[in-house]
Amino acid sequence: MKLFFALVHQDEGSAYGIQFPDVPGCFSAADELDDLSRNATEALALHLEGELVPEARSLSNIMADAEVAKELATGAFLVAVPFVMLTGRSQRVNVTMDAGLIDAIDTTAKDRGLTRSAYLADLARRDISG
DSSP: OEEEEEEEEEOTTSOEEEEOTTSTTOEEEESSGGGHHHHHHHHHHHHHTTSOOOOOOOHHHHHHSHHHHHHHHTTOEEEEEEEOOOOSOOOOOOOOOOHHHHHHHHHHHHHTTOOHHHHHHHHHHHHHTO
């Protein structure tokens, strides 16, 4: 899993703008801080779908970038965004858990109209994206 850094800025009275210095043309927005990671993760995945994935610079290299430094000096901040390349194919895995936890997972998944696998995959995606 690669980590890309998103530059986040907000003009007074507007949503948070999200852009990726290492992925030109990839941007998103979020009305609330709590939505930043999820929106940035989704934008990154959609933008890079079927594309060559660019190299992700380290935090120190991103911060040394003159354009990024200029934005940071005016109040912007950086957020680490995980990039998980989805392949579109499923893979069977064997997972061991307490039987009571599996029962709770199955009940919750059923209540939400999901399979156990879909529920666990959704939880993993949300946890990874922050």
